[in-house]
Amino acid sequence: MYRLRAKERVVKAMYRDDIVALSTPPGESGVGIVRMSGPDVIQKAAQIFQPYNPETDITKKAGYTLTLGWILDAHGEAVDEVLLTVMRAPRSYTGEDVVEINCHGGLLPIERCLQRCMDAGARIAEPGEFTRRAFLNGRLSLDQAEAVIDIIRARSDRGLKLAMQQLQGKLSEYLEKLEERLIYANALVEASIDFPDEVGDPDYEELRQVLQESQESVERFLAAGERGELYRQGIKLAICGKPNVGKSSLLNLLIGKDKAIVTDIPGTTRDVIDEIITIRGIPVQIMDTAGIRETEDLVEKIGVRRSRETIEQADVVIFLLDVSTGITEEDREIYASIDQERLIVLVNKEDLEDKEISAQELEENFGLLRVIRGSVKEETGLDELEQCIEAMVLEKSGSDEGMEIMTTLRQKEALLRSRDFIVSALQSLEQVPLECLSVDIHGAVEALGEITGKSFHEEVLDRIFQEFCIGK
Numbered sequence: 001m002y003r004l005r006a007k008e009r010v011v012k013a014m015y016r017d018d019i020v021a022l023s024t025p026p027g028e029s030g031v032g033i034v035r036m037s038g039p040d041v042i043q044k045a046a047q048i049f050q051p052y053n054p055e056t057d058i059t060k061k062a063g064y065t066l067t068l069g070w071i072l073d074a075h076g077e078a079v080d081e082v083l084l085t086v087m088r089a090p091r092s093y094t095g096e097d098v099v100e101i102n103c104h105g106g107l108l109p110i111e112r113c114l115q116r117c118m119d120a121g122a123r124i125a126e127p128g129e130f131t132r133r134a135f136l137n138g139r140l141s142l143d144q145a146e147a148v149i150d151i152i153r154a155r156s157d158r159g160l161k162l163a164m165q166q167l168q169g170k171l172s173e174y175l176e177k178l179e180e181r182l183i184y185a186n187a188l189v190e191a192s193i194d195f196p197d198e199v200g201d202p203d204y205e206e207l208r209q210v211l212q213e214s215q216e217s218v219e220r221f222l223a224a225g226e227r228g229e230l231y232r233q234g235i236k237l238a239i240c241g242k243p244n245v246g247k248s249s250l251l252n253l254l255i256g257k258d259k260a261i262v263t264d265i266p267g268t269t270r271d272v273i274d275e276i277i278t279i280r281g282i283p284v285q286i287m288d289t290a291g292i293r294e295t296e297d298l299v300e301k302i303g304v305r306r307s308r309e310t311i312e313q314a315d316v317v318i319f320l321l322d323v324s325t326g327i328t329e330e331d332r333e334i335y336a337s338i339d340q341e342r343l344i345v346l347v348n349k350e351d352l353e354d355k356e357i358s359a360q361e362l363e364e365n366f367g368l369l370r371v372i373r374g375s376v377k378e379e380t381g382l383d384e385l386e387q388c389i390e391a392m393v394l395e396k397s398g399s400d401e402g403m404e405i406m407t408t409l410r411q412k413e414a415l416l417r418s419r420d421f422i423v424s425a426l427q428s429l430e431q432v433p434l435e436c437l438s439v440d441i442h443g444a445v446e447a448l449g450e451i452t453g454k455s456f457h458e459e460v461l462d463r464i465f466q467e468f469c470i471g472k
Contacts, residue, residue: 018044019125020117022110023471029105034113035471036101036122037094037130042086044120045099048072049084063088071101071113079116080109094130095137128468132461135453142453142464143171146408149468150232158281159231162406171405172452178217179448182422185210186441193434204430211426214444218419225407225415227394232406234276234283235393238311240338241320242330246348249376250320251275251288280390287314308337315396316389317342323349323373326356327365335365344370344388351375410464411451418447 018038024031036045046059051069058067065086070078083102092098101117103109118124126132128149135145147166154160188202188210239247255275274287289307311317317338321331335343345366347357350373362371370388374381407415421444425437449455 018122019129020114020122021125021130021471022114023100023130024105026107026110027105028107032103032105032110032113033471034101034103034110034117035130036099036117037092037096037125037133038122039097041097041099041122042088044117044122045084045086045101047120048116049082049101050078058084058086061086063091071103071116073112073116074119079112080104082113090137090139093139094133095139096133125470126465127470128465128472129470131468131472132465135461140167141169141172142456143175143411143451144169145453146411146464147406148472150406152469152472153232155234155276155283156231156278156281159283159406162228162231162404165404166406171407171411174217174221174403174405175448175452178214178221179445181210181214181217182441182445182448185214185425186438186445189434189438189441193438202434208426208429211422211429211441215419215422215426218415218422220403221405221407221415222412222419224403224405225412228404228406230282230393234285235315236285236287236313237316237318237389238287238289238307238314239318239320240289240307240311240334242322242328242334245320245322246376247288247320248273250318250346250348251286253376253379253382254279254286279386282390282393284389311338315342316344316392318344318346318385321345321347321357323347323355323357324352327361332365340369342392344372344385344392346381346385347371347373348376350380351378410460414447414450418444421447 016039018036018041020034020036023033023035042059042061046057048071049058049067049069050072051058051067056067056069061067063086067084067086069082069084071080071082073079080103082104085098085100085102087093087098087100089096101113103113114124131140131145131148134140135142140148144167147163150163151160151167154163185207188207192200192202239250241247251273255277274285277284277286287310289310319335319338321327345362347362370392372381372384372388374385421440425440425444428437428440446455450460
């Protein structure tokens with residue numbers, strides 16, 4: 001109850017005014033949307049808007065209605081022809097009355113509409129203030145509010161899907177079940193504290209089982225969050241090998257366009273070339289490196305050094321071999337310099353008749369490593385390569401046990417704190433006063449509450465919403 005009252009005080013203290021912002025990207029477009037939210041925005045809109053039908057009173061319009069008309073300047077002249085949308089509290093994005101002005105998407109019409117809204121008494125919104133109000137008005141939990149920015153920044157279909165599940169309350173649903181389990185455990189302890197004569201000591205075996213199940217749940221959340229992070233941030237993938245083995249051709253094939261120059265002259269690529277693509281739902285920053293070899297050319301030397309630095313930073317490295325030249329000493333030196341856990345070997349130019357690399361040589365040189373034979377020119381082996389990249393990445397992230405969630409760094413830290421409190425409670429069972437045990441369990445519950453927003457601090461909200469754009 002205290003947490004709810006604290007939230008109510010914040011809402012009442014901070015959000016009695018009306019705000020306005022452009023909710024579409026700045027610049028020229030077909031339509032620009034100027035959004036207002038607050039207790040008096042419909043009345044403010046009525047001061048600057050003239051409907052086509054003079055009998056229309058927008059202050060009496062029902063929610064989710066559109067009205068065609070003009071935004072007027074201070075002298076009553078038309079600034080722009082617009083569609084004005086009315087959404088009434090609490091059934092709006094912010095939970096407050098909302099007005100959206102759909103004006104023409106030019107710089108001047110948008111600027112004039114914004115200015116007229118400010119003339120009527122609305123102030124420019126702070127970054128993320130619309131979503132912040134949605135949270136404080138109970139429209140969204142805090143983790144749902146954070147999902148909004150993940151939807152906007154999604155870099156793959158998979159990332160967008162996970163962010164949408166988050167917005168729909170998937171994480172809140174999981175956490176609520178865990179929170180109920182911990183509240184039950186705390187109730188067992190509190191009952192023994194408040195009514196020692198009637199209740200006696202708590203059932204420590206039951207308590208231990210509940211806490212162990214809670215710890216396992218948190219561990220599953222953390223593991224699933226690590227996997228979900230792949231679909232938000234993606235991975236870095238480097239293509240390496242000696243000069244003229246087909247690195248740039250592979251880059252062009254994977255990204256679907258000719259970004260890297262391809263010639264038969266060794267050393268054509270002299271710097272790292274990168275591009276963002278999606279491989280099986282995972283955002284991938286793919287980097288074509290300069291051919292690694294000893295050279296006296298100063299520019300090429302710099303390219304080789306940068307290539308080695310790029311390879312060190314990559315999550316996955318594709319090491320190309322040329323089937324027509326065999327496995328050379330250059331190949332062996334490059335291979336020896338790469339961490340094998342991140343390595344995929346791709347034997348290129350399999351379309352050629354003269355092959356100088358046998359299956360036995362590959363096994364002798366690369367053992368149990370992932371080895372794929374294909375041809376970049378003929379586009380063979382690509383599916384197998386993508387499968388291999390996906391398997392390697394997901395293998396490192398561990399099993400999600402059927403749980404699909406994304407967690408932010410803030411949420412991960414809260415989960416870790418909750419786990420630490422649970423572990424502390426388990427370790428101190430029957431060894432400390434019940435009051436101390438209750439403090440640990442209550443701490444675990446509070447940490448979970450920070451994720452959904454049941455318990456929060458203003459500075460945390462400031463950090464979250466400052467990442468949003470002004471109009472969201």
